[in-house]
Amino acid sequence: MHPSLGLSRAVQSGRAGTWQVLLRDVALALRLLLVTARNRIGHPHFLSLWASGTALARASFLLLDALVGLPSVSATLLVSRLQEERVKHLVAELTIEADAENQLEQLCLFVRYQIKKQTFEKCHIGEERLPTVPYVYKTPKGQMIDLRLYNAELLRSAMPFLVHILERELRGWFPAFREALVAKLRAKKLSDCDIEKQAKVAVQDEYVRRVSEAVGRDPALESLAPGLGQLLAEQAQAAVLIQRALDVVHDRTAHYVAQEKERLQEEFPVLSLIGPWLRSQLYEVQCQLEREHCLEAHETALALCRERGLAQAAYFVARDLSFLREQAPALAAELARLRAPTRTFTWQTHVWRPSQWQVRRVGGPSGPEPPMGDTLLLGERPTYVAEKQCTRLTSTRLPLWRWGNFCHRVWAHTCNAMFLLGILIPWCSPLSLRSLVLPRPFMPDFEVNQEDGRLQPRKSSSTQTLCSRLLSLWRHISKSRTDFESQPDSGLSRQVNRAWNYLVKGLVGTVLLVLVFPVLSLVVCLTSLVAALLAPLWMPCVMLAFHLLMVLAYDFDSPSPERNRICVLGEAILWQGLVLGLLQPIAAAVIALVLCPIAAGFILLVAVFRWAAVRCWDALLFHGVIKRRARVPVGDSWMVTRVAGPGLSQDHLYQINPEQALTAFLAKVELEQLSIYGQQTEQQILEPLKAYE
Known part of the structure; x- marks a missing residue:
């Protein structure tokens, strides 16, 4: 099989290459018209008519605000309030055992006392003895919920044992397991990307399984707190499953976006070469996917937790899913209307x-004043x-x-x-x-x-x-x-x-x-x-x-720390009003209506002229020189190089007839015979020397 040869671009540019260059030039001209000029008119970008209108409104707002004070409110607490309601919903159904109600009451009294005390004086809670915090609750269906992982002292005591277990489980098994797994996956004829993904998941599962078993049966953790090892093992498994659910949704979204990118490149071969246009289209697709599949990660994590038998993790994921699906939209709309003043x-x-x-x-x-003769502790x-x-x-x-x-x-x-x-x-x-x-x-x-x-x-x-x-x-x-x-x-x-x-x-x-x-x-x-x-x-x-x-000079009563405080009047009149409000629209109109069309037309004319000139040069040189004088070269040169064929890629093989194959086989056999004959002759020559020794 003869190799494929490539001519130098000085000799032949090629029809496909010339066409791609023309498409890129046309895309550059369209970018000036559809992106640059359009952004100078109707988009809130810098140096645009839209931005100039916004600057004039901003100048009027700053001027009126500096003189009389306009309302300044914000919904900055929306995220924190929504997160607070989300956390409340997670534990809304939990009830405490009857024998721990006294502990909960003491904790509530302590919190109320500290809130009242912090109102009038600065003090540290660590200086006082904290009441006992209950950590075990139950759901309306009778399921026990163990929240001891929120006990900082308990986790601090368990940390040395966990570090020892993690270091011990990392040794010995990983290299052999990885080699066997990769060999097994290669036997299935999978691609390198699929092998990498499946190997990563399998190694992670094996490591989590080993660590979970070691933590669950560790006697030190069991002596520290009964059931702590099993609780830590379930928490580790739940964290891995939740992260896996997020990875699944992310990979699915990335795959769909890649497919959409290929579709746009096929349907719009010129527009797809414009980077801002392609990125805006893909961004809209990604936003639509996030809106439509925003709860898919929760659903996947819930299914995985139930499949592995992680009841506590499944309960909290289900509660979070129900909040996001049923209460979050209405609550977000309601909280958005509750705006607080910025200062x-x-x-x-x-x-x-x-x-x-x-x-x-x-x-x-609490209660009436104690008698003067009574003695109280310092904290009381x-x-x-x-x-x-x-x-x-x-x-x-x-x-x-x-x-x-x-x-x-x-x-x-x-x-x-x-x-x-x-x-x-x-x-x-x-x-x-x-x-x-x-x-x-x-x-x-x-x-x-x-x-x-x-x-x-x-x-x-x-x-x-x-x-x-x-x-x-x-x-x-x-x-x-x-x-x-x-x-x-x-x-x-x-x-x-x-x-x-x-x-x-x-x-x-x-x-x-x-x-x-x-x-x-x-x-x-x-x-x-x-x-x-x-x-x-x-x-x-x-x-x-x-x-x-x-x-x-300086606005001490500025309603927001993000605003400029130095010379507010100068900012409103000179910068926002004069520069951005009056000079910016003139520059934007000149760029959008004059410079961009002229530049786009010039680029298009140059692109068409260059394409026609290159096509004429290729045709003239091919029919006049290459077609008549071209021969297969012995090696590579500045004009011709091998680009594909035997010896350059594993996908190319030599194609020969049976006679050539038989000749090569006979030559190989003769070489083997000559090699054996040479070894035997050498041994006969060296026999007298060996006998003398």
Whole structure:
């Protein structure tokens, strides 16, 4: 059989190759018209008319939101709420045994107590003794459900035994089993891909079987918790079966998508060469398959679990399947309507009178207050917390929320400023009127007594008055003089010490306190009182300037952390409005209506001209040179190379007649005879040498 020869593309391009090049060029021209130009008009891609309309709407939205505040809500909790309802549905039918109801009640009380405690103070649950958690339940049909695998301490104790079992079961059997399995599958004349898949499944099944048997009969796990080994073995088998069900559905989907790709390539030979068009068609097919067969993995896993006798895993898979089939669509639609504001703002104002502070009791035994003489443990003692501020909340749910924030901000800061300037500074500070007229130090702040929950003066807030400062000054002078006089007489230093204490410290300090302190106190108090009285006038102006600063510089009240906060007005007008809203549609129209058609027409003309020129060149060279002068070459060259035939592929064989076969057979026999004759002759020649030795 003669080999197949291939001519160089400089000599002959070939009809099929030339046609494929023409199709690729036509596909490139169509891509410019059907993909690039179309995306510049009607698709939400960058640099398109659709995107420009979206940018104008976005600019208007940002501008109005920065000025007045538009509603900003989201359904971000949809996935978490749906997952929460899904988990609830899994265990909704489970009931506890009668002897474990007390444990469940204690657990519920502990959870309620911790929720209430975490509301008012930060604490760690690990510091307290946790109640016993029940793990064994039963279904309405009487099936026992063992949830001990959720016991972290139990699994932590079983981990060393499991690691030892897994390492032990990996040794010894895998190479021989794999070779025997591959040989068995090759005997069935399967393809390499099928052999790889079936071998992977068989090896996995064998490994899981060995591990499950070893775990199920391990005495260490059985002594740790009765039935734990069997529970772990069933869980491992269930996990493998569920993953296998997912692989089956994935392979089936991939196979169908590959078939659909082949169909598109046959029906649309030109359009299928356009990558974005082909990917969009396959993406639609894949999305349709996911919608139609979204529960197929659950059904396959349920069938496999029931076939293997895994009752507990089958129960939970069936419950999950029923939720996804019956309740999930309606629940998702219902939860999608429950939208939460993207941001909530907190406004706090100080309560001026301590008698109106709210004192809350956290922790401790429930019921009435224990007698004063009773002794409680440290973990049972109640904690009292005083709320000194009144809190108001606003959110981004309603329109005009920025003006609502403005009103709340003005009110909160005005009240706090009046409290600071009208109460704290003139009456409670070291320069207050009380420190000027009272004879003794006073304590303006209060704290909660942790014994009975009553308010009492805070000792750390003790504030000195003018009289107490003078008294403290002269006591210091007296103590300094007493300490000096208790030492031996040193002559002139006594007069210096007297001058320093009585003149510098006493006289100068007293004059400063008597003359400067009252003036400074009166100036500070009067200024503070005037500022407090005028706070309703100047605070709105300050807050209005702050809101203008948020619009122009940095948006502190941004409704979402994903949004840009720097110069929102510039983003809305310059970027979204001018660049994306006005310049983008002009560029998109020029590209879609002018550049793309011109480029597509030019590419099509060049493609047709090149195809015609190559076809003429091939015909001229074939009829003029190759057909008349071509011969079978002895070897490969730059012009002709062997592309198929004997020696290049196992699929090609030599075809000979019986006479040629008989001649080859006789030649082979003669070679064997000559080889035997040569060996015998060599032995005869070497016999004298062997006899001499």
